[in-house]
Amino acid sequence: MRNDEKPAIVVGAGPAGLCAAIELKKAGAPVVLMDENAKPGGQLFKQIHKFFGSQEHKAGIRGFDIGKELLAESLRLGIDVRLKTEVVGIELGLKVWAVEDRTKSYTLDAGKLILATGATENALSFPGWTLPGVMTAGCAQTLINVHRVLPGKRILMVGSGNVGVIVAYQLMQAGAQVAAVIEALPRLGGYGVHTAKVRRAGVPFYCSTTIIRAEGAESVERAVIASIDAKFQPIPGTEQILDVDTICLAVGLTPSIELSCLAECKQIYIPELGGNMPAHDEYMRSSNQSVYVVGDIAGVEEASTAMEEGRLAGIHAAWAMGYMDDQTMKIKTDETRGRLQALRQGIFGQKRFAAKERILAMRKDA
Amino acid sequence: MSADKIPDSRIARHAVLGDLPVQKDVTIYFEGKPLKAREGEPIMAALVAAGVTVFRYTKKGSPRRMFCGIGRCTDCVMTVDGVPGVRTCVTEVRQGMRVERQQGVGSWSVQAEAGHAQ
Numbered sequence: 001m002r003n004d005e006k007p008a009i010v011v012g013a014g015p016a017g018l019c020a021a022i023e024l025k026k027a028g029a030p031v032v033l034m035d036e037n038a039k040p041g042g043q044l045f046k047q048i049h050k051f052f053g054s055q056e057h058k059a060g061i062r063g064f065d066i067g068k069e070l071l072a073e074s075l076r077l078g079i080d081v082r083l084k085t086e087v088v089g090i091e092l093g094l095k096v097w098a099v100e101d102r103t104k105s106y107t108l109d110a111g112k113l114i115l116a117t118g119a120t121e122n123a124l125s126f127p128g129w130t131l132p133g134v135m136t137a138g139c140a141q142t143l144i145n146v147h148r149v150l151p152g153k154r155i156l157m158v159g160s161g162n163v164g165v166i167v168a169y170q171l172m173q174a175g176a177q178v179a180a181v182i183e184a185l186p187r188l189g190g191y192g193v194h195t196a197k198v199r200r201a202g203v204p205f206y207c208s209t210t211i212i213r214a215e216g217a218e219s220v221e222r223a224v225i226a227s228i229d230a231k232f233q234p235i236p237g238t239e240q241i242l243d244v245d246t247i248c249l250a251v252g253l254t255p256s257i258e259l260s261c262l263a264e265c266k267q268i269y270i271p272e273l274g275g276n277m278p279a280h281d282e283y284m285r286s287s288n289q290s291v292y293v294v295g296d297i298a299g300v301e302e303a304s305t306a307m308e309e310g311r312l313a314g315i316h317a318a319w320a321m322g323y324m325d326d327q328t329m330k331i332k333t334d335e336t337r338g339r340l341q342a343l344r345q346g347i348f349g350q351k352r353f354a355a356k357e358r359i360l361a362m363r364k365d366a
Numbered sequence: 367m368s369a370d371k372i373p374d375s376r377i378a379r380h381a382v383l384g385d386l387p388v389q390k391d392v393t394i395y396f397e398g399k400p401l402k403a404r405e406g407e408p409i410m411a412a413l414v415a416a417g418v419t420v421f422r423y424t425k426k427g428s429p430r431r432m433f434c435g436i437g438r439c440t441d442c443v444m445t446v447d448g449v450p451g452v453r454t455c456v457t458e459v460r461q462g463m464r465v466e467r468q469q470g471v472g473s474w475s476v477q478a479e480a481g482h483a484q
Contacts, residue, residue, distance in 0.1 A: 038456075123439075142435040143435060147414075148376065148386050148411075198380075218420055
């Protein structure tokens with residue numbers, strides 16, 4: 001081991017970042033993993049449902065158990081994990097500027113940089129959307145599953161995608177009532193298994209429906225919903241009033257791309273994966289060859305795909321730093337790609353697979 | 367699931383997660399009133415458990431609570447130990463902590479300005 005060597009710096013200790021750091025460390029490469037939160041794991045610890053996929057994708061295992069496994073492995077490997085550490089700047093060349101515990105500022109030279117910064121939930125603007133009681137579905141999920149408190153008793157869920165139906169079900173598991181799930185599109189968006197569980201519990205689903213406004217003096221007391229036409233315009237006379245104290249928004253996520261912009265990574269627009277995001281090649285390298293992007297920052301998908309993307313980048317970075325021979329890199333990369341491919345099959349994976357292929361094609365053109 | 371069976375805001379029992387783990391209590395002060403919190407939890411969780419619905423008012427007097435819950439949006443900021451603009455969703459409670467509803471962008475207490483805030 002070379003003492004003066006610059007480590008690979010991984011930003012974000014969620015599923016993607018943890019897997020990238022694990023692959024680097026397993027290969028013997030120096031690695032530092034930074035995360036702004038007090039605990040690692042990203043959003044895994046609020047995922048209390050079982051994951052899909054095959055055995056090797058940890059199917060049937062609950063998100064928080066996968067989180068525990070990854071943490072145990074990173075602990076066993078002795079990875080340098082720096083928590084409460086916010087990365088606030090990147091200098092090309094390659095230097096990371098970090099603030100620890102909101103008080104101590106320092107810079108660290110990086111051999112390679114792996115950005116696993118995740119995504120941010122989208123907001124939806126309507127009259128009353130700033131009222132206390134309106135929150136993202138992920139916020140409610142964090143409150144119930146991580147902090148064990150209920151943000152409200154009667155919930156309206158806006159959005160029927162996976163996040164919407166999974167959180168609706170988990171809110172019921174936590175003891176809340178779900179008054180309805182509404183969806184602007186004419187069809188439901190989530191996996192059938194999750195959707196059916198909510199429907200079987202008696203929750204009404206309304207398609208082609210939007211929220212018109214939230215009402216209440218100091219917090220949400222009711223929601224007004226209405227049917228919409230093919231042009232997403234509310235149809236007069238279809239308004240319905242729901243007595244709810246909480247409105248959860250599950251209307252998609254946007255990649256958290258700020259650090260990749262500072263690293264001057266070329267950005268592309270892929271609406272089906274969340275909007276603007278750094279372009280990447282088949283090794284998850286951005287247009288800046290020293291910077292990798294993995295997980296939701298490279299297109300919003302799921303924890304299972306994020307983990308495999310993290311592994312791809314970790315393997316390639318370890319090889320690029322001289323810690324893995326060509327053949328091992330090729331074998332490990334092919335194995336990982338095979339698993340990724342399998343995760344992007346089926347009717348739900350197809351769209352994401354096609355979008356990812358488009359990203360790779362764009363990189364080749366660039 | 368009938369309306370009269372709605373549980374307390376603290377989730378004591380859970381089918382997947384099990385019973386609420388035992389955790390040491392700490393006391394924080396919300397608007398001067400003592401509130402029991404669980405050690406290690408963020409301020410936001412303690413306030414939600416206590417039924418607090420308004421965390422701050424904007425300068426136009428519009429109420430706010432929390433929105434993203436993971437430190438991204440800054441909707442939940444309050445004045446903590448005299449320091450305004452503290453994200454309560456990612457700031458852990460501490461014994462004796464003073465948490466106040468913020469008005470507008472808030473103001474620094476004399477002690478906080480002098481660097482004596484905890």
